[in-house]
Amino acid sequence: xxxxxxxxxxxxxxxxxxxxxxxxxxxxxxxxxxxxxxxxxxxxxxxxxxxxxxxxxxxxxxxxxxxxxxxxxxxxxxxxxxxxxxxxxxxxxxxxxxxxxxxxxxxxxxxxxxxxxxxxxxxxxxxxxxxxxxxxxxxxxxxxxxxxxxxxxxxxxxxxxxxxxxxxxxxxxxxxxxxxxxxxxxxxxxxxxxxxxxxxxxxxxxxxxxxxxxxxxxxxxxxxxxxxxxxxxxxxxxxxxxxxx
Amino acid sequence: xxxxxxxxxxxxxxxxxxxxxxxxxxxxxxxxxxxxxxxxxxxxxxxxxxxxxxxxxxxxxxxxxxxxxxxxxxxxxxxxxxxxxxxxxxxxxxxxxxxxxxxxxxxxxxxxxxxxxxxxxxxxxxxxxxxxxxxxxxxxxxxxxxxxxxxxxxxxxxxxxxxxxxxxxxxxxxxxxxxxxxxxxxxxxxxxxxxxxxxxxxxxxxxxxxxxxxxxxxxxxxxxxxxxxxxxxxxxxxxxxxxxx
DNA sequence: CGTCGTCTTGATTAACCTCAAGAGGTGTGG
DNA sequence: CCACACCTCTTGAGGTTAATCAAGACGACG
Numbered sequence: 001x002x003x004x005x006x007x008x009x010x011x012x013x014x015x016x017x018x019x020x021x022x023x024x025x026x027x028x029x030x031x032x033x034x035x036x037x038x039x040x041x042x043x044x045x046x047x048x049x050x051x052x053x054x055x056x057x058x059x060x061x062x063x064x065x066x067x068x069x070x071x072x073x074x075x076x077x078x079x080x081x082x083x084x085x086x087x088x089x090x091x092x093x094x095x096x097x098x099x100x101x102x103x104x105x106x107x108x109x110x111x112x113x114x115x116x117x118x119x120x121x122x123x124x125x126x127x128x129x130x131x132x133x134x135x136x137x138x139x140x141x142x143x144x145x146x147x148x149x150x151x152x153x154x155x156x157x158x159x160x161x162x163x164x165x166x167x168x169x170x171x172x173x174x175x176x177x178x179x180x181x182x183x184x185x186x187x188x189x190x191x192x193x194x195x196x197x198x199x200x201x202x203x204x205x206x207x208x209x210x211x212x213x214x215x216x217x218x219x220x221x222x223x224x225x226x227x228x229x230x231x232x233x234x235x236x237x238x239x240x241x242x243x244x245x
Numbered sequence: 246x247x248x249x250x251x252x253x254x255x256x257x258x259x260x261x262x263x264x265x266x267x268x269x270x271x272x273x274x275x276x277x278x279x280x281x282x283x284x285x286x287x288x289x290x291x292x293x294x295x296x297x298x299x300x301x302x303x304x305x306x307x308x309x310x311x312x313x314x315x316x317x318x319x320x321x322x323x324x325x326x327x328x329x330x331x332x333x334x335x336x337x338x339x340x341x342x343x344x345x346x347x348x349x350x351x352x353x354x355x356x357x358x359x360x361x362x363x364x365x366x367x368x369x370x371x372x373x374x375x376x377x378x379x380x381x382x383x384x385x386x387x388x389x390x391x392x393x394x395x396x397x398x399x400x401x402x403x404x405x406x407x408x409x410x411x412x413x414x415x416x417x418x419x420x421x422x423x424x425x426x427x428x429x430x431x432x433x434x435x436x437x438x439x440x441x442x443x444x445x446x447x448x449x450x451x452x453x454x455x456x457x458x459x460x461x462x463x464x465x466x467x468x469x470x471x472x473x474x475x476x477x478x479x480x481x482x483x484x485x486x487x488x489x490x
Numbered sequence: 491c492g493t494c495g496t497c498t499t500g501a502t503t504a505a506c507c508t509c510a511a512g513a514g515g516t517g518t519g520g
Numbered sequence: 521c522c523a524c525a526c527c528t529c530t531t532g533a534g535g536t537t538a539a540t541c542a543a544g545a546c547g548a549c550g
Contacts (some may be wrong), residue, residue, distance in 0.1 A: 015329070040358060059294055068392035071478055076392040093378035098385060098483040121374060125366060128373040133338035135377070139384035142391060147313035147321040149395045150439030154538070183494065194395030199538055201498065216497095237295070238343040399506075430528065444506060446530065461529095 002167035005037055008060040008110045011084040020130035024230035029120055035110040040103035047101035048113045055111040057087045063108025066099050077192040090135045092117050140238045149194045154203050157193040159232035162220055178222040250282055253305040253355045256329040257285045265375035274365055280355040285348035292346035300356040308428040311344050322437040329417045335380045337362050350428035385483045399448050402438040404477035407465055422442045423467040442464025
C-alpha cells in the first residue's frame, strides 16, 4: 500500500519533470510528500460542486472526469484525468470548487493535503512555478476544447478527443497514441464533446467503417493517425508547453 | 505616460488583492514593476499563434480577445480581457503560445518582462501563489465556457456571456453588471459563443423585445438581471475564487 | 435465464447555418 | 458639404446538422 503511494508520487514527479527542470532537493521534496490512497467504484462522485476541499487528488489508476451539471440534469465533462494527472492541483489556490469530479471507471486516488503542497511551494520557488505550469497545461487543454466544441462539427470534435487522449496516454506511459485504453462509454464521450450519445454512435460508426479509428470495449485503436489528425485539425503544441529559457 | 503605467500597475495590484492577501512588501514589489506602454488600433493582432514571447500583457484600456484559428478561417474567441486583466500571465510559465491575442477595440497595453515576474515569484512565495491564483480564474472561466457552449442553446449562451461580462466589468470598476461597455460587435459575440452572427442577431432581438437586455452601440444594458441570469443558469461562484483559509 | 447497461438503427423534428439582399450609420475624399 | 464606401446590423427563405423519439440487439453479470 505504501509502495503504491510511492509509485504514484513518482508518476507525479515524472509528469512535472516533463515540463519543468527540478533540482535533486526539489525532487526529493516531491517524493517525500505524504498522501492517502483511496479507491472509488465506477460512477462514484469524488468531489461535489461547491465543496470546500483541503486536499488535491492525484490519479493513480483509472479515469476521472471533471464535470459541470446543468439544471435539466445534463452534464458537461470539462476534463479527463489519466494516471499521473493531479486532477485538481488548482484547488491549492482556489479550494472552493465550482465543478465536480467523478470516477468514470473504478479508480485509485492519492489525496495530498493542500497545506503540504503550499508549504512546498513556499519553500521551493521552482516547485511553485512547476505547480503553476502544471495547471497551465490544464487550461491549455480547456482552451482547445472551447475551440473544438464551438467551431467544429461532430466528426472533428470526436476525432480531436481521440487524438488528445491518445497522445496523453502515450505521454503518461500507459499506451501509444494509436492504441490505448480510454475508459469511457459513448455516452461519456458525448458529454465531453457536447453531443448526444446517439450522434456520437453514428460518427464512431463512420470512422470505423472508413478505417480511420475503432473505439470499442473502452479501447481506442487508430488505424490511420494522419487521417484522424487531419479530420480533427489536431496539433500537438497545446499539450507540450515549453519551459521558459 | 509614466503616470499611466503606474495607474495600470495599481489596477493589477487591486485585481490581485481581490483574491489574495498580500503584505506591504509584496504590494510594493508589484508597484515597483516596470513596464512599457503600447497602443494598438482596433483589429490589430497583439500576439500571433505559435510565437515565443518574453513579456506578459496587462490590459490598461480597451478590450482584448484571445482566439484560436481554424483552417477554414473561422475564429473561436476563447477569452475576453478587460482593463486590469493580465491577458497572458500564464505565459510566464508557458511562453510558447498556442493561441493569438487581438485588440478588439483600440487598446492600451502594458508589457511586463517575464523575467521580472519570475523574479518576483521566486523572491516572494505569496506572489507566486497570487499569480497562480490569478491564472486559475482564467481557467475557471474557460471551464464555464466549455459547459456553456457544449450544453446550452443559443439564447442561454449569449445570456451567460452578458452576465459574465457585466459582473466582470463591475468587479473591474468600469461599469455595473446592468450597464456596462462591451466593446464587441455581434460578430465577435458569435465568435465567442460558437454561433453565426446572424443567429446572434436574432437572439439579441428577442432578448431586447422581451425587455431582458439591450446590446447596442457596444453598450450592454440589462433591464432584468434576474431573468437574464435565469436564462443563462448563471452563478457568480466561478468568478469569485475564495482564498484558502 | 433474466436484467441491466451499452450500443445500434430508423424516422421525424428542431435548432441553427447558409445564402441573399437591403438598411442604417460613420468616416473619407472629392 | 455631399457622395461614396465600408462596416455593422437586420430580415427573409431554404437547407443541413444534430436532437429527439422509439425500438431492438448485444453482451456481461447475477
